[in-house]
Amino acid sequence: MSKSKSKIERTKLFRMVQHCWIEDDVFRPTIADCREIFNNINRNVFNGELKMPNFRLVYSKAFWGECRGDIDDNTQVTIRLNKSFLSKRLFINTMAHEMVHQWEWLTYENMTHGPRFFVWRNELEKYNITLSRAYRIKHYKLT
Ligand SMILES: [Zn+2]
Numbered sequence: 201m202s203k204s205k206s207k208i209e210r211t212k213l214f215r216m217v218q219h220c221w222i223e224d225d226v227f228r229p230t231i232a233d234c235r236e237i238f239n240n241i242n243r244n245v246f247n248g249e250l251k252m253p254n255f256r257l258v259y260s261k262a263f264w265g266e267c268r269g270d271i272d273d274n275t276q277v278t279i280r281l282n283k284s285f286l287s288k289r290l291f292i293n294t295m296a297h298e299m300v301h302q303w304e305w306l307t308y309e310n311m312t313h314g315p316r317f318f319v320w321r322n323e324l325e326k327y328n329i330t331l332s333r334a335y336r337i338k339h340y341k342l343t
Pocket of ligand 1 (some may be wrong): 297301312313333
């Protein structure tokens with residue numbers, strides 16, 4: 201199952217994340233950006249198991265991202281993302297965070313920031329995507 205490093209480095213996802221190191225500036229995502237990065241993370245990290253969420257771009261001073269599960273359908277979630285991120289990297293890290301919640305919802309019908317959440321940390325790290333608890337804007341500013 202484990203992919204070799206060179207194979208990972210040839211993926212579009214890896215190159216997209218690498219590019220963020222160069223272009224580190226305010227990033228205002230579109231729904232198309234959300235779907236593109238979602239598809240790449242889903243394919244490479246989650247084996248394509250996640251269903252395309254409903255994406256909402258919102259203005260918020262409280263959070264970067266938020267995931268809500270549909271209580272009648274564990275395959276479906278709504279992911280709300282901030283309209284403006286400090287960098288594209290932060291946007292991608294936030295997307296990964298919300299996708300782990302989506303996976304938890306699909307698997308356990310529950311969302312946490314516990315050990316179950318962090319089982320995805322190493323796999324995401326291979327693509328230089330950082331998984332952290334800090335999804336609240338105030339948390340991000342502290343760290
Ligand atoms: Zn979270």
